[in-house]
Amino acid sequence: MLTDRKLLYFVGALLFCFFVSTVVLGTKYSNATEKSRTCKSDEDKNKIIEDKLPLRKSLNFENYRLPSDVIPVHYDLRIRTDLDAGIFFGTVNISIKVHSPRNSLILHQKWLNITETVLSHDYGSNVPILSTEEEEDLEQWIINLRNKIETGNYTLTMKFIGNLSSGVLNGLYMSTYKDPDLNTRVIATSKFEPTYARRAFPCFDEPGFKAEFSVRLVHPTGNCYSALSNMNVESSVADTPAPGLTTVTFARSVPMSTYLACFIISDFVAVTAKAKGLNDRTFPVSVYTTRAQKSKGTFALNIGVKAIEYYINLFKIDYPLPKLDMAAIPDFVSGAMENWGLVTYREARLLYDSKITSTSNKKGIVTVVAHEFAHMWFGNLVTMAWWNDLWLNEGFATFMQFKCADAILPDWGLMDEFLIDEVHPVFATDATLSSHPIVQTVSSPDEITAIFDTISYNKGSSVLRMLENFLGPELFYGGITVYLNKFAYQNAETKHLFQILQEAVGTRLNLIAIMDTWTRQMGFPVVNVSRSGNVYTLKQKRFLADAEAKYDPNESNYRYRWTIPITYTTNENSRSTLVWFDKDQDDLVIKVEESVKWVKFNKDQVGYYRVNYEEKEWNLLATILQSDHMKFSASDRTHLLEDAFSLAGATELEYKVPLSLSTYLTNESHHAPWAVASSKLKAINKLLASTTIADDFRNYVKKLVDKAYQKVTWNVNPEENHITLSLRSTIIDLACAVGHRKCLQEAGTIFTHWINDTNDIRPHPDIRSLVYYYGMSFVGGEAEWDIMFERFINEGDAMEKLKLMRGLAGIRSAEILKKFINLAFNETYIRAQDFFSCMINIAGNPVGTPLVWDWIRENWGQLVKRYTLNDRYLGKLIPSITNSFSSELKLEEMKAFFQKYSEAGAGVGARAQALETVSNNIKWLNKNTAKLESWLADQSSKKLS
Numbered sequence: 001m002l003t004d005r006k007l008l009y010f011v012g013a014l015l016f017c018f019f020v021s022t023v024v025l026g027t028k029y030s031n032a033t034e035k036s037r038t039c040k041s042d043e044d045k046n047k048i049i050e051d052k053l054p055l056r057k058s059l060n061f062e063n064y065r066l067p068s069d070v071i072p073v074h075y076d077l078r079i080r081t082d083l084d085a086g087i088f089f090g091t092v093n094i095s096i097k098v099h100s101p102r103n104s105l106i107l108h109q110k111w112l113n114i115t116e117t118v119l120s121h122d123y124g125s126n127v128p129i130l131s132t133e134e135e136e137d138l139e140q141w142i143i144n145l146r147n148k149i150e151t152g153n154y155t156l157t158m159k160f161i162g163n164l165s166s167g168v169l170n171g172l173y174m175s176t177y178k179d180p181d182l183n184t185r186v187i188a189t190s191k192f193e194p195t196y197a198r199r200a201f202p203c204f205d206e207p208g209f210k211a212e213f214s215v216r217l218v219h220p221t222g223n224c225y226s227a228l229s230n231m232n233v234e235s236s237v238a239d240t241p242a243p244g245l246t247t248v249t250f251a252r253s254v255p256m257s258t259y260l261a262c263f264i265i266s267d268f269v270a271v272t273a274k275a276k277g278l279n280d281r282t283f284p285v286s287v288y289t290t291r292a293q294k295s296k297g298t299f300a301l302n303i304g305v306k307a308i309e310y311y312i313n314l315f316k317i318d319y320p321l322p323k324l325d326m327a328a329i330p331d332f333v334s335g336a337m338e339n340w341g342l343v344t345y346r347e348a349r350l351l352y353d354s355k356i357t358s359t360s361n362k363k364g365i366v367t368v369v370a371h372e373f374a375h376m377w378f379g380n381l382v383t384m385a386w387w388n389d390l391w392l393n394e395g396f397a398t399f400m401q402f403k404c405a406d407a408i409l410p411d412w413g414l415m416d417e418f419l420i421d422e423v424h425p426v427f428a429t430d431a432t433l434s435s436h437p438i439v440q441t442v443s444s445p446d447e448i449t450a451i452f453d454t455i456s457y458n459k460g461s462s463v464l465r466m467l468e469n470f471l472g473p474e475l476f477y478g479g480i481t482v483y484l485n486k487f488a489y490q491n492a493e494t495k496h497l498f499q500i501l502q503e504a505v506g507t508r509l510n511l512i513a514i515m516d517t518w519t520r521q522m523g524f525p526v527v528n529v530s531r532s533g534n535v536y537t538l539k540q541k542r543f544l545a546d547a548e549a550k551y552d553p554n555e556s557n558y559r560y561r562w563t564i565p566i567t568y569t570t571n572e573n574s575r576s577t578l579v580w581f582d583k584d585q586d587d588l589v590i591k592v593e594e595s596v597k598w599v600k601f602n603k604d605q606v607g608y609y610r611v612n613y614e615e616k617e618w619n620l621l622a623t624i625l626q627s628d629h630m631k632f633s634a635s636d637r638t639h640l641l642e643d644a645f646s647l648a649g650a651t652e653l654e655y656k657v658p659l660s661l662s663t664y665l666t667n668e669s670h671h672a673p674w675a676v677a678s679s680k681l682k683a684i685n686k687l688l689a690s691t692t693i694a695d696d697f698r699n700y701v702k703k704l705v706d707k708a709y710q711k712v713t714w715n716v717n718p719e720e721n722h723i724t725l726s727l728r729s730t731i732i733d734l735a736c737a738v739g740h741r742k743c744l745q746e747a748g749t750i751f752t753h754w755i756n757d758t759n760d761i762r763p764h765p766d767i768r769s770l771v772y773y774y775g776m777s778f779v780g781g782e783a784e785w786d787i788m789f790e791r792f793i794n795e796g797d798a799m800e801k802l803k804l805m806r807g808l809a810g811i812r813s814a815e816i817l818k819k820f821i822n823l824a825f826n827e828t829y830i831r832a833q834d835f836f837s838c839m840i841n842i843a844g845n846p847v848g849t850p851l852v853w854d855w856i857r858e859n860w861g862q863l864v865k866r867y868t869l870n871d872r873y874l875g876k877l878i879p880s881i882t883n884s885f886s887s888e889l890k891l892e893e894m895k896a897f898f899q900k901y902s903e904a905g906a907g908v909g910a911r912a913q914a915l916e917t918v919s920n921n922i923k924w925l926n927k928n929t930a931k932l933e934s935w936l937a938d939q940s941s942k943k944l945s
Contacts, residue, residue, distance in 0.1 A: 064138055064443045065206065066106055069099040072204045072211040073153075079172070079201070080218035080245070081188040081265050086165030088172055088188070092201050094156045094211075101150050105143040108198035108205035109134070111171070113161045117143055122153035139195070139445065141202055158202045164188055167866060169833060171199025172263060175331035178796065180292050187266035189329050189344065191337055194387060194452070195445040197258035207383050208491050210255040217263055221246045224267035228288065230260070230341040232322045253340070254320060255489045257383050262339035264288075264327060271297045275305045278318040288327040289351065292796070299352035300326060303366050306408040307373045311400070315377055315481050317488075324376075326350060326369070330798070333833055333873070336368050338375030338397070345372075346833065347798035356800045358765040359725040363417075366409065367401045374400035377484055385491040387448045391438045391519070392494060394452070395460020398422060399468075402461075412722040416634045418465065419605055420675045424642050426458035427524070427610075431545040431650070434912035435522040438463070439494050449872045450906040455522075462608045463518045469606045470565040470578060471505060479504040494519060514563045517583055518608065521556040525564060526610040526652065527581070529601060531617060536599060538581060538588040540564060543610050546920050547651050558583055567603040570596045571631075576603040598624065600632065605639035612647050618657045625664035638672040645680040651927055656935045659700075666707045671726040674708065678734040684932075685738055686884045687921060689846065691929055696936045698738040709735045714746055716764040729766060736774040744778045751775020755784050760791065772807025777845070785811050793829060805834065809841035809848065817848045821855050825862070832866065836873050836880075843881035852881050853890075857897050868905070875907020879914035886921035894918060 076093040096105075105119070119127040128146035135142055143156075164174040170191045179185050190200060198205040217227040221238050227248040240247045268288040275285045285304050287297030304326060308319055321341040328347040336345040348361075349368045357365070378400070379393035402422075406414045429435055438460055442448050468476040479501040487496065495512075502511045526543035529536055542551075542560040553559040561583040567576045572595055581588040592599060598620050601611045613621070621640060624631055632640070644658035662677055681701050688694045712728040735743035750763055750771045763771045776784065785808065792804040808820055824830045824838040839856070842848035856863070856877070867874045882894060894915060898904070904911050 064445070066108070066140075066204060066209070067102075068208075069102070070105060070204075071097045071099065072209050073097055074212045074214065075201075075203065076214045077201055078216040078218070079263060080241075081164060081172075083164070083174065083186045083188060083220065083265070086163065086174060088162050088164055088200075089160075090162070090201055091157065091159045092203070094158075094203070096154050096156055098149060098151050098154060101148050103145055103148050105145070105156065106140050107156075107202055108139055108195075109141040109160075109202040110139040110196075110198045111162065111166070112199070112202065114141060114158055114202060115161065116157070116159040117141075118157040119143065119145070119149075120155045120157070122155065127154070139198055160202060162200065167832065168868065169331055169333035170196040173331075175329055177290055177330040179290070180796075185267060185290070187264065187268075187330075189264045189266070189327075189332075190262050190339075191333060191344065192261055192339075193259040193337055194448045195259075197261060200263070203258045205258045207257040207259065207387065208385050210257055210383065210489065210491065212255055213253040213261060215250045215253075215261075215263065217248050217250075217265060218245050219248065219265040220244060224291070225265060226267070228262075228264040228266070228268075228325060228327065228342055230256070230262055230321070230339060251322070256340050256380065260338070260340045260380055262337075262342040262344065264342070264344075266327075267291065268327060269294050270325075271295075271301050273301055273305050275308050275319075275324070277312055278316075281318065283319065283321075284323050286323070286325045287350070288325060289347075290328075290330070293328070293347070293351055296351035296353050297326075297328070299362075300350050300365055300369055303369050303408070304373065307370045307404050308376070310404050310407055311373060311377060314477060315484055317377065317381070317481065317484055319376055320381065324373075326372075331831055331833055333871075336372050338372045338379060340376065340380045343372045348802055351797075351799065353797065353799075354765075356765055356797050358729070358768065359722065360729065361765070361799055363405075363412070363414070363722075363726075366405050367414075370404040370408075371397045371401035374404065381489065382484055382487040383491050385493050387442050387451065388439055389492075389494050390451055391456045391460030392492065392497065394457045395438070395464055398457045398461035399464040409722075413634070416638065416670070416672045417675075417726075418461075419635055419638050419642070420672055420679075422458045423462050423605060423608070424676065424679075426454040426462065427642075427646065428545070429454045429913065430459060430522065430524055431543055431646075432913055432916045433544070433549055433551055434909060434916050436909065437522045438519040446870050446906045446908075449870055450875065450909055452872055453909070459608070463515070466518075466565060466606055466608050467501075467515065469567075470509075471501070471511075475504050476501070514565075517558045517562040521558050521560060523560055524608050524610070525560075525562050526612055526647070527564065527566070527601065529599075529611060529613045529617065531599075531614060534592050534594050534596060536590045536592065538566065538590065538601075539586070540581060540609075543650065543652075545646075545650050546916070546923060548923070562609070564609055565607055566590075566601065567607060568599050568601045569603050569636075570599050572596050600636060600640075602639060604633055604635035605642075610643045610647065612643070612652055615654070615657060618644065618653070618661070622657075622661045622664070625661065626667075629664050629667060634670045634672050637668070637670070638676050641673055641676045641680070645676070648928075649924060655928060655931055659935055659939075662704065665704060668708070669711075669724070669727065671723050671730060674727060674730050674734075677704075678730050682734065682737050687886055687925060688929070688932070689884075690886075691925070693929065693933045693936060696940070697932065700936055700939055701738040702735070702740045705731060705735045705738070705740065709740060709743060714750065714767055716766045725766060729770060732767065732770050736770065744774060747771055747774035748779040751784075752779055755780075755787055769803040769806055772803055773810040776807050776810035777812055780811050782813065782816060785813075785816055789823075802834065802837065805830070805838055806841045809838070809845055812845075812847050814847055814851060817842055817845065817851050818855075821848075821851060825859070836877050839877065840880045849881070849884060853893075856881065857893075860897075860901050869903060869907065870905050872906045872910075875905065875910040878907065879910050879917060882914050883917055884921075885918045886925055888922060891915070891918050891922065 072094050074095040079088055079090040081088045117132050119129060127149060130144040130146045133142050162172060172190045175187050175189055176184055195205055197203050215229045219225045219227050221244050229250045231251040231253050233248055234251050235249045236246060238246045269291050270286040270288045271294060272284050272286040274282045276282055287301045289297045308324060312318055323341060325342045327344050328350045329344050330347060332346045335349045350365060352365055374397040378396035384390060384392045402414055402418045436455055438455060440451055442451055483497050483500045498512045498515050505511050523542050525540040528539045563583045564581040566579045566581050569576055570592060572593060579590060629637060644661050647653040648655045648658050665677055668674060685698060688697050708731045712731045732743060736747055754763060762768060788804060788808055792801060795801045795804060811817060821842060824835055830838055839852050843852040863874060898911055
């Protein structure tokens with residue numbers, strides 16, 4: 001359920017009338033809360049909420065921005081949460097500077113009942129207010145003044161009431177969990193990025209309005225409750241402002257944007273360690289968890305200390321706050337949030353238990369901690385001026401998470417995984433007409449939340465990796481340190497970063513012009529290579545997944561051409577050579593020594609571009625892979641496979657090339673190349689599912705994966721390295737997905753032993769999810785499903801619940817899956833934060849795909865009421881469940897659905913991508929089925945070595 005404004009106004013009116021002239025946090029408010037509980041029953045409250053929340057209407061406003069001539073300097077904020085009533089009360093004194101005479105003040109608020117508004121001069125007297133009004137669509141609070149005010153310093157005081165129990169996991173909201181005695185515990189927590197601070201207190205809720213914060217939080221005394229915020233606690237006073245309440249005062253913060261503020265009222269406990277800053281300074285790093293999960297915070301704590309010290313030494317800039325906390329929140333919409341000094345996470349992304357956490361989960365904890373801690377500099381210390389430049393936050397944090405994790409865990413080989421985790425996923429998005437540039441103009445909250453996507457994160461990090469490579473680490477990080485120092489506690493734009501790096505590089509490169517081609521236009525190039533003797537000629541063009549897609553080059557100022565750092569190695573020289581392919585060149589000619597037999601372009605796929613060779617050169621590279629694949633690095637092998645399959649998918653290459661290339665995999669033991677192959681082969685398997693060659697294709701893949709499957713087995717050796725541990729799950733998943741008989745039988749055997757074990761001794765964490773899913777799929781029936789569902793309900797660990805939830809989705813019964821879909825929407829069984837994952841899991845089961853699609857269309861209104869159209873995860877749900885559609889019928893169903901529910905909110909781009917994907921799937925089948933049939937026929941008599 002969403003916030004109920006009618007209820008808030010009703011409660012607010014009662015409170016305000018009953019307690020005129022009292023302090024908002026005083027004793028009488030406590031009495032008013034008790035009275036408010038009797039005013040409306042829960043049934044009435046829910047009814048009001050439902051009536052209040054139709055689909056969001058279309059907006060025609062061009063500018064959502066606040067005036068720039070009124071600047072907040074300091075927030076003095078007091079908030080008291082009533083966890084029993086699900087309401088919070090607050091007062092805020094905002095010190096502002098007015099830079100030009102004006103008749104009104106405008107700031108943000110949403111779903112708050114503002115009961116009092118007072119404006120005063122800095123010397124004390126009040127400024128007469130004519131009226132106040134809410135501009136609901138713009139989420140603004142407008143204060144109309146009786147007389148024009150002059151430039152100067154003022155204080156804006158506002159009292160307000162808000163709803164903690166809205167059911168929406170942003171703003172200031174309630175989260176619950178069960179303690180070991182199965183008692184329900186309630187906490188209050190916050191999530192403000194990007195535009196949700198305005199749901200917790202009236203504020204200037206834009207990243208450019210940095211201010212200092214003085215925060216006081218009031219919580220119940222006793223019952224283990226305490227308060228956390230961005231800064232350290234200065235005092236905690238019991239029985240203030242009333243008996244049974246405690247007021248916690250936090251130190252005044254450094255200047256920061258509203259979206260970085262954080263408030264938590266909880267019964268959490270902490271594990272703590274010291275981190276080293278500059279000049280022998282130390283400061284505490286802590287992980288806060290529920291009391292029963294305290295020990296699960298130790299691994300993240302150790303990683304956190306190493307990560308923050310790594311960044312301090314890399315940037316040569318100290319972490320500026322006196323402490324750094326991490327908190328695991330039971331209900332949390334995102335994976336994590338970088339609130340300055342108090343980073344919040346989903347429990348499954350932070351807590352580690354050796355009996356539950358898989359190798360993949362463990363890596364996820366490392367990278368998410370490294371990502372959020374990078375934000376302490378990129379986003380918190382220096383913040384983008386507006387959301388257009390979100391990539392300055394997220395692109396940097398994503399790139400740095402890999403650099404940091406690779407530095408503190410060098411044996412894990414994580415930079416090889418950068419390709420499969422970051423580059424390849426965004427290539428799929430950026431190869432469509434519905435993509436967008438890294439620097440993207442946005443205005444409304446829906447547009448802002450929508451750009452928290454693979455372009456800002458993955459592409460942003462990928463072009464930074466490319467930039468670091470051609471500048472060199474010393475110059476790159478030296479420039480970054482200058483940038484961070486120059487804009488510390490301020491806001492910056494993309495141009496500011498590039499100007500500083502331009503000064504560092506001097507005149508040898510026009511860095512700004514180079515990087516503009518990558519950040520200010522969408523898409524990326526494919527470099528086509530032709531060879532004549534020892535001369536290679538390179539040409540570039542925009543790569544599109546649909547080679548027949550029509551577009552106007554003039555839509556881009558750069559006509560969809562890029563200045564490309566071309567790197568290459570040869571059989572004669574394993575060191576990378578760099579040459580530049582200017583966007584205005586028709587071609588680039590590279591002459592090599594006569595003794596060079598082959599050239600491999602885009603060394604380790606550091607460049608954000610694809611490479612396509614002539615078929616004879618592809619065949620030469622395939623021969624080298626088959627004879628001695630170690631001549632290429634793991635990243636180069638990964639790159640060759642990904643480019644070949646993607647080029648074939650776009651009809652830029654015949655499928656026989658990547659499929660022939662893939663035959664070398666029988667000798668491959670690195671996780672990254674296999675991860676690419678698995679992804680591509682499973683995607684083809686899905687598209688061919690309804691064709692006559694489906695069995696032939698699966699038989700080929702089964703032969704291909706068999707040797708690796710026999711090598712990795714289901715037995716996990718704790719002495720194995722990270723690469724081997726990661727490889728096992730990839731191989732088993734691929735083998736089972738294509739029906740490898742021995743793989744499915746083993747999954748069934750382990751599953752049956754576990755499901756019938758009354759002691760519930762579970763398989764090793766690395767194979768657990770695979771056993772749950774494929775065991776349920778292969779041998780599971782209603783009885784087994786009921787047992788697993790019961791274990792799912794009783795499971796207390798968030799990470800393990802996700803594994804069990806996916807396993808439940810593997811059942812091959814349409815009737816049971818229908819039941820599961822309906823149960824999933826009930827928060828008694830599945831938290832709202834996990835609902836989308838559950839639906840995607842069910843849709844990943846061929847039996848479940850049509851069931852989920854039908855349910856989504858029938859219940860769209862309910863989804864919008866629960867999550868709102870501003871929820872980007874709701875928008876992304878559609879492409880996630882329709883990506884295997886490959887018929888005109890399904891395409892027309894999607895178009896009809898989008899027409900019926902024309903308001904898409906933050907899902908506008910996701911809908912366009914979904915339609916484009918399905919259209920491309922249809923074309924793919926028409927173009928490739930016959931060719932694949934011919935190739936598979938040729939292979940049927942061959943034996944893979």
